[in-house]
Amino acid sequence: MSAYIIVQLEVTDPETYKTYAEQVPPILEKYGGEFVVRGGPMEVLEGDWPFPRAVVIKFPSMEQAKAWHASAEYEGPMALRQSASKGNMIVVEGA
Structure with a gap:
């Protein structure tokens, strides 16, 4: 069954967040x-x-979804996101 990560956030450091956003797609794809x-x-x-x-x-x-979030590949980008924004993240099963 599909799952969704839902994030609410406010970007506080656009330049660092841009670096994060560029790093994430290939990791997500894996x-x-x-x-x-x-x-x-x-x-x-x-x-x-x-x-x-x-x-x-x-x-x-x-x-x-949980494996992606806990992966070694995402560890560095996650630190960038956390330093460049504030927000909430959940994972939920789809219908």
């Missing part, structure tokens, strides 16, 4: 991940959304 939403215009319809940007990444399974 784990079967693909961007479904990558920034873009957004409107809150209900409730609170504490950050101005959203990212959704689709994976073939929950296991592959």
Whole structure:
């Protein structure tokens, strides 16, 4: 069953975040991940959304999503993202 990583974030260091964004796609590909939403215009319809940007990444399974996040390949880029933004990340199984 597919799984989705959903991220709410605010970029605080655009230059470092750009480096992160350039490094991630080939790592995602190794784990079967693909961007479904990558920034873009957004409107809150209900409730609170504490950050101005959203990212959704689709994976073939929950296991592959978690393996990507915990991988040695993603460790360096993840540190870049964490230093260049603030936000939340969850993984959820698809329907």
